[in-house]
Amino acid sequence: MIYKKDANFPYPILTNTSNSYDNCSFILDINLEENTNEYIFEINYDITSPFIEKLLQNGQATLILIIQSKDNKFFNLEYGQKTKSISKSRISLSKRTTIQLFIQSNEEINFKNNYDLSSFYEEFKDEIYVPKNSILGFSNSVVFDGSTNKPLELFEKKVNPNLKSDVKIELGSETIIINYKNESLQFTDLPRSSTFNNPYVYMGLQKALYRFIVNNSEDHECVDLEEIEPPNDGLDFKLYNLMRKKKISELNIENIDEVIYSISDKMLEKYTAAVRGLYSNGN
Incomplete structure (x- = not known):
């Protein structure tokens, strides 16, 4: 059987949430x-x-x-x-x-x-x-x-010259879609183009996590990730797995940015370093 919560044992058990061990996981x-x-x-x-x-x-x-x-x-x-x-x-x-x-x-x-x-x-x-x-x-x-069509893909990038804005974030059934009005907005001519797109990725995660809260809570404000069942929605399911891997137990309106920091591997820090590197090379 799979243990989703701490069960009662007559002796100490090592888990990520038990108090039996000090600072162990x-x-x-x-x-x-x-x-x-x-x-x-x-x-x-x-x-x-x-x-x-x-x-x-x-x-x-x-x-x-x-x-x-x-x-x-x-x-x-x-x-x-x-x-x-x-x-x-x-x-x-x-x-x-x-x-x-x-x-x-x-x-x-x-x-x-x-x-x-x-x-x-x-x-x-x-x-x-x-x-x-x-x-x-x-x-x-x-x-x-096993039923997801894109099990490893969280983001998609598309170019749509008919956009009424430079960038538009859409939430698909399994991915976060970043739409660009033109390809130059993707920084494709720069060596670290994917890193320069990190602010758009951040925007997409904010939007997706907010929808996660709406989809998976009654009050539309807070989700206890240890209590809910894995979501049926494909994108929500991927975000759920990502958050649980990082030992995040709660997602709410106030901690969305903290959660993004935990699941995104210093996304904005890498973006800042790339911009500074570009500036230094220019000089």
């Missing part, structure tokens, strides 16, 4: 490729608990990849394994698919030397024994929608 990101016969999952994860990491390294625990589509599929991963190829005859991504990583114990584990736990466990952690084949932690979940 278990973050998962998945990239998907495919060929004729296989789905190829590129698995990137970050476990910041040295105790758990050592258990995996020593073979006392195992990483398990869970793929939930029509049913649940479980695949063991070797320590350090970052790619998993799975035959298309074994799984189907034609429907919405959720992926998560579990950490499972291979033997009975004592938490006496687990110095990553919160202070609550300090006086009795040496009495904590976790049985073999128990879950020690689980990551965030990553959702794919």
